Amino acid sequence: MNFSKRITSMQESPIRKLVPYAQGAKAQGKKVYHLNIGQPDIETPDSFMESIRSFDEKVLAYSLSQGMPELIDAMINYYKKYDMDFEQDDILITNGGSEALLFSIIAVADAEDEILVPEPFYTNYNGFSSAVDVKVASITCKAEDGFHLPDKKTIEEAINPKTKAFVLSNPGNPTGVVYTAEEVQMLADLAREYNLFIIADEVYREFVYDGLGYTSFGNIKEVEDRVIIVDSVSKRYSACGARIGSIASKNKELMKQILKLCQGRLCVPTLEQIGAIELYKTPEDYFESVNKEYEKRRNIVYESLNDIPGVLCKKPTGAFYVNAKLPVDDAEKFTIWMLKEFDVDGETVMLAPSEGFYATKGLGKDEARIAYVLNENDLKKAMNILKKAIENYPNRTI
Template sequence: MPNISERAVEMPASPIRKLAPLASAAKERGLHVYHLNIGQPDLPTPEAGLDALRHIDRKVLEYSPSQGFKSYREKLTHYYKRYDIHLNADDIIITAGGSEAVLFAFMSCLNPGDEIIVPEPAYANYMAFAISAGARIRTIATTIEEGFALPKVEKFEELINERTRAILICNPNNPTGYLYTRREMNQIRDLVRKYDLYLFSDEVYREFIYTGSPYISACHLEGIEENVVLIDSVSKRYSECGIRIGALITKNAAVREAVMKFCQARLSPPLIGQLVAEASLDASDDYAREVYDEYVERRKCLIDGLNRIPGVYSPIPMGAFYTVAKLPVDDAEKFCEWCLTDFDFEGQTVMMAPASGFYTTPGAGRDQVRIAYVLNKEDLQRALAVLRKALEAYPGRTEA
């Protein structure tokens, strides 16, 4: 039988989804599984978007333009202006989710063998997209003890060589919830300018910032406008993960021209998704406020609850709706599997994402998990009680 490709062998399994078969088996045994593993919001999609879906009045569901509907892109410019990001419609290319935007950015800006510097832990699929593009991710470590703050500029410069082409950040960060400070963003800007790098900035969680510190977009950084490629998506802010609508944004005309070749090759972004996403831009201020307030409450519930469990530590995430927590276990991946295969408390168990899958450094994050606070507070409280019982019963527990 022919071998599969080296690229396929290298492609990592998702730490978020790879335990899904075990969760399915647990449910078949009658257990209730609290899903803390995946950033799938449970809050309602804006009614404006749902109304657009219910009332689609078309005779043909046709291809859309490869760059996305102009009406949607023009409407998006007004959305970004609220965040002091000034664009015209041609700066925006609509993609099939933020994932396609990252992939097309890599394919358009990087050659096989080129390197991207990424702070770790990082969203696991960045590695998958890099492998798809033939690029290599070089990680720079951040630590839970320091709240995942960026290291000094010298640590970045140690990694820069003739193959370095880009820095990639996620701000606010998935999986840590960290929000980059103005000083850190200026540090990144100076590196990008000094070494003439691309800055890929994934900013899909900008709505969810829980601190008085400002949101500093890569598009706010002066002097590197042509270097910035911004990644965005409606999945999280509107609870619209399933419509698969994202955006790639850049002032760099050469990059846009290259990206459009890949867009044309895949024909068009989702038609129905764009109709829903465009309508969702009319969501009320009340919708945004209610969603934000709910996540603030959930964050407090989860972080307070985690840090009350003996041996568990989580820094306070400043954005997004994730945290990375350190557990008193020998191996968090084994613990997460055990929770689904060998444990239950009153017919319940928890599913979490082993944080080691968000690191590329061997052994890093071995005793950590990523937890998404996308459940209501009552379910979060029950999940925390189940997690406490699981840690008490786990054979591989370590000293707190």
């Protein structure tokens, strides 16, 4: 009675596996600043709960497998602001961005096929792929380049006949990189030349700073039949617990195929969809204030990091993450050390070590992801503790 190879070979979530150490620190009475998870502290718009509270059907029935038409309509309107023009059957509502990714990968890749992913990447791309026997091949991006893409030739060399799709997040998790219009165009060109899909995880679309422009893969006309856009209300509206995601594509035959998977799991929760309809109607000024807040935090984290000798970190311009090279032997050991053995006045910090964000063995060992999801004061305290921790860590490398 054995478990499947695909499940035993699946790696544990590198973001969640250090949780027991955090629990241990708390049990010792330490306060832990969580810079390790992307759980924003921004308030969820009230409209979400208000609409759910007024639900008064006597029977909580199945919804449609593709999602509620009203929610799809609200998303169609949302996309128009970004010059994307979708129809009802171009959008499927999913259980979070997670299910959107899983279904997209199943739809384009068979067992033993490959997806090509710029690394470091959102670790669950790897998890979902392992679960369905798809191999993750990677395009290595470097801290020194602010995690922008390498040149076309380098990417081309990573493509082989098994490659079925690019999968990437833009703005990037864990890097905070925002790809330039030229980078987006380069991947689009490669997708056409090598007949690939592009699974574009754009759940952080709004979180772009410094007045930078943003190019969605949904804006490149000539690849509209090969682009699959993954979205979610989790980060966009600080509603991680709603688990409402979506797949959008103008490839109608692809959408018909993915609909079969949606029918298999019957539907997405009715109430959460009712709430999400209102979220997608949130006025634009919501993002203005939220972005101002995140940009301020980004500045705190970026400036604090550059104030620590030996840290390498180019200024990230999107999402709410920084992936920094630290002057330590091993970021996982360092994180455990901070939780077990270090504190400043009874307070310490938890990071997400980056090794698990790479497919290439050995990379990311001295890197960690910092999520700037705490308020300004807490963030300043946390960064100060991090600085002192690096100064005091026995195995620092400078």
